[in-house]
Amino acid sequence: MRAFTNEPAHIARIRETVSRFAAAEVSAEQARRYDREHTFPRDAFARFAELGFCGLTIDQAYGGQGRDLVAAVAVIEELCRAGAACLAGPYIHCAFYGGVNISENGSEAQKRDLLPQLARGELLFAYGLSEPDVGGDLAAVRTTARLNPDGRTLTLEGTKRWCTGADFAGFIYCLVRSHDDDRRYKNLSFVLVPPDTDGVTIEPLDHVNLRYTLSSDVTFEGVTLPVENIVGGADGWQCGWNMLAGKALDVEKLEITAVTFGIAEAAVEEAWRYAQERRQFGKPISGHQSVRHALVDARTALEACRHMLYHGAWLAQTGKPCSVETSMAKLFVAERAAEIAIICQRVLGAYALSGEYAMERYVRDLLGMAIVGGSSNMQRNNIANRLGLAD
Numbered sequence: 001m002r003a004f005t006n007e008p009a010h011i012a013r014i015r016e017t018v019s020r021f022a023a024a025e026v027s028a029e030q031a032r033r034y035d036r037e038h039t040f041p042r043d044a045f046a047r048f049a050e051l052g053f054c055g056l057t058i059d060q061a062y063g064g065q066g067r068d069l070v071a072a073v074a075v076i077e078e079l080c081r082a083g084a085a086c087l088a089g090p091y092i093h094c095a096f097y098g099g100v101n102i103s104e105n106g107s108e109a110q111k112r113d114l115l116p117q118l119a120r121g122e123l124l125f126a127y128g129l130s131e132p133d134v135g136g137d138l139a140a141v142r143t144t145a146r147l148n149p150d151g152r153t154l155t156l157e158g159t160k161r162w163c164t165g166a167d168f169a170g171f172i173y174c175l176v177r178s179h180d181d182d183r184r185y186k187n188l189s190f191v192l193v194p195p196d197t198d199g200v201t202i203e204p205l206d207h208v209n210l211r212y213t214l215s216s217d218v219t220f221e222g223v224t225l226p227v228e229n230i231v232g233g234a235d236g237w238q239c240g241w242n243m244l245a246g247k248a249l250d251v252e253k254l255e256i257t258a259v260t261f262g263i264a265e266a267a268v269e270e271a272w273r274y275a276q277e278r279r280q281f282g283k284p285i286s287g288h289q290s291v292r293h294a295l296v297d298a299r300t301a302l303e304a305c306r307h308m309l310y311h312g313a314w315l316a317q318t319g320k321p322c323s324v325e326t327s328m329a330k331l332f333v334a335e336r337a338a339e340i341a342i343i344c345q346r347v348l349g350a351y352a353l354s355g356e357y358a359m360e361r362y363v364r365d366l367l368g369m370a371i372v373g374g375s376s377n378m379q380r381n382n383i384a385n386r387l388g389l390a391d
């Protein structure tokens, strides 16, 4: 079973197209090499963009396909399930980091300028949220943006950490402290920072997961930009928290959960195949009850994950409040995926530790999912707060 039985026909077609594309464009050997080199195939992504899927988060009025979040989530799932997370990464930097945030929070001028480029897959964003001393507590960011006396420019100072894709992005979607006072949540803005601006330096960090590109420290020293780069225009100044914690965040939680789910599916499929080919003690290891049951537990957990993910996507698509459900999906799928990773790793035994199989990459990626994109504890806090649990 791969999808809900009542999934709309157009999403089934999208799945088929994406999975055929991924199989043709990213072989197992290529996926290994991209991971090793922290890169993705730019020419393949350009061909992928021609299929139109980057516009699935963008209204037709701005050159998109019309917002279809369930379909966009299915695109991510299929790429990852096919072992091509290296294409899901740039897709997310385009359709989600760019498309969703500018659609939700951009000024009319920003929408007219940026959304058509994003819909064509020609522009990718990076996220500048985390900092050396700021992880989950994003309201405490220290990177500053100050309006200059000329009234036409602003200047940024500070350092962002783990800025994934700063090397290829057209803009870093950067959360900054834009007011001196300490009114938490009311002193923040988002600014679009082109990484090639004078005063921006990029220093790659070493990491073991999601290696479709580099994650970097990005330092701003006297970086001066026009006020037009404030997300939302003048009206967006000091509104950064609402932009961060608003509807766009619900969709972000779905996007990272779709990656997690897709990679977990790939891991289970690899372990399932392997267990039937590998023979020990005179029979396939899938014939040993503990292996057999572990694989069934992993598949069962996957089915529960599928429901959590697509229920959240459906709520977001239909405009229903879904902060709790999307946090539950992020939490549940990331935690189950870590368990699934361990199960699948054990099934492959020594071969899960060798570069010969994709499993070692799946395990590295899956174990990181409860940390990145808002840790499991951050999701638990959000759910408890939203449901009014006293603290």
Ligand SMILES: Cc1cc2nc3c(=O)[nH]c(=O)nc-3n(C[C@H](O)[C@H](O)[C@H](O)COP(=O)(O)OP(=O)(O)OC[C@H]3O[C@@H](n4cnc5c(N)ncnc54)[C@H](O)[C@@H]3O)c2cc1C
Residues within 6 Å of the ligand: 126, 127, 128, 129, 130, 134, 135, 136, 137, 161, 162, 163, 164, 165, 207, 209, 210, 215, 368, 371, 372, 373, 374, 375, 376, 377, 378, 381
């Ligand atoms: C490969 C990779 C790519 C990344 N890409 C990006 C990116 O593009 N842009 C970006 O901005 N960031 C990015 N990140 C950063 C990532 O989103 C953060 O790592 C994540 O938000 C968690 O922050 P932290 O690791 O600093 O954890 P911390 O906030 O320091 O927390 C550490 C631990 O303490 C727990 N904890 C903290 N506070 C609480 C609390 N109040 N209650 C309960 N538990 C708590 C956390 O759950 C966690 O387990 C990336 C990270 C990696 C590894």
